[in-house]
Amino acid sequence: MSENKITYIKNENVKEKPASDQLSFGKYFTDHMFIQDYTPDKGWHNARIKPYEPLILDPAAIVFHYGQTVFEGLKAYRTEDNTIQLFRPDKNMERLNHSNDRLCIPQIDEEFAIDAIKQLVEIDQDWVPNAPGTSLYIRPFIISTEPYLGVAPSANYQFIVILSPVGAYYAEGINPVKIAVENQFVRAVKGGTGEAKTAGNYASSLKAQEQVASEGYAQVLWLDGVEKKYIEEVGSMNVFFKVNGEVITPELNGSILEGVTRNSVIELLKSWDIPVTERKITMQELNDHYEKGELEEAFGSGTAAVISPVGELAWEGKKMVINNGDTGEIAKRLYDVLTGIQYGKENDPFDWLVKVK
């Protein structure tokens, strides 16, 4: 359904780039963007890379009212020899189509989308920062554009990719955070949209995040929406625990997002012969392990932070201090090897990298 030609309209008024050590997350955007339109008669068409500029949308566009939208997040990394490379973009495009299916959005051509991302990043390659820990965050997203107030899938869509140079997640190196278990709010439930990367899941999380932040916690630990017993995610990351030498992560159940970093962590651990299990785990079980001194590490995994160690977990008035509040051995090793692969300092035995140029 898609044509393979991408029109290019050069931005003649390029912006001043922020200094590589002045970046935070998702605040600056590059000079160009990718857009492709969908209509029922033409399918996906009119692929173009053009100057980064505002979207012009009817106020009745379905995305504003019924949230029919999906997105992805991945990064381009600059290596020491100035290669620019993407980390597992095939997994992100595969997941984008999985999300599309749940949200009744037409499938995209995954290979074409990867090619579009590569072209866009190559055009804006000077925006890929080079300070340690920095990268170019890539945000592909699809919005429903038909002006119609009936609750129904849109006839028309736009597939858009924007780029944002982002700073090191940890300004002073990898650093454990304090997490509070969320008992009131629910991010997603089986049968809902939790396994899709779609706006509503994140909208639902804002209130919980606001509450725990006011109590001094960095993120919430999400429990399942049905029994409020089983651990699902941490903030907008997947979560791992090391118990008695075994690494455990909640199994995919329909309300947990299938993280690309999650998958990479599992593959790395297996390659290191460290036992890793995907299964259900309750807060009660975790607490029992903690009481017996068996909870050795806890960490989140995601594209933004890569690995985010959990130093303290608050649950039902109790504070569990994990690994004395320090970064655990496995978390540190995963962080070093994953970022090492991403920045080209380590071998890439799994062929995870895709060179942009």
Add this chain to the structure above:
Amino acid sequence: MSENKITYIKNENVKEKPASDQLSFGKYFTDHMFIQDYTPDKGWHNARIKPYEPLILDPAAIVFHYGQTVFEGLKAYRTEDNTIQLFRPDKNMERLNHSNDRLCIPQIDEEFAIDAIKQLVEIDQDWVPNAPGTSLYIRPFIISTEPYLGVAPSANYQFIVILSPVGAYYAEGINPVKIAVENQFVRAVKGGTGEAKTAGNYASSLKAQEQVASEGYAQVLWLDGVEKKYIEEVGSMNVFFKVNGEVITPELNGSILEGVTRNSVIELLKSWDIPVTERKITMQELNDHYEKGELEEAFGSGTAAVISPVGELAWEGKKMVINNGDTGEIAKRLYDVLTGIQYGKENDPFDWLVKVK
């Protein structure tokens, strides 16, 4: 936080209006719209009524990515003596602020918003159709506009009101529909966003609706997301059952939207001395009543359809035909009285109407 002056920029290029008997739902929009901006320093400000035109938004605006948005739906009715009146706009603005709270969006000034809606409808009063059963649908909504990819509440917002002339919901009078009980997908769950009128709930519903439509059903009956036992809503309406002379509707539980029509139905039934109960009800209980011949009526309630009788309910391979597939006595009376009040043909003993001019 809001100023009380509304700037008016007249549309000099008014559109041709569709014929009153050619309207469907949410397809046509009037000549003007209301917009107000929010910034942290100024609060809600710059209220203006201006020509209906596209929104211009940064592609990184939070609404596209994290669905931080809320909306409302109400109607303006033209009476036989050419009065134009709104039905219970105070309830809608109250609910909008309730939704704002859940979505971390700043509160609006409810009275000012009602005044803005009245001014907008008065300016576009020629768009209020006069064919039987037609009305002017009013869609207030708030979108998060800050260009930022961090998962956090937006700094900036726009509060917008658009208007759409809509046709009679039932082209040939009130007409029962076939409904299928949804066992796979979930619309909302306790702790989620079900009681807020926000995009994600509707995004989640699209897939279920698509599936049942392909099987010949008009809507789904939503069960609770936890036990999949308790009845919650029907399509995007609240739901009522008449059992042995008593009218029962699911009690508000955090995942059910508090419908304005639902509330009006309850008040009317009470005023008629018809027993009405808000309580939990399972599909199993409903089925047991059906088997014993005690299920006398089923109907949905909402702004679009007002009252929507259910003629057939499919559950676990079984088809329950309710009231021989005909509109029940209570549903008919509620529909007649509610629309009678809305169109000024009946007295308004509850002071539900607000005159626009």
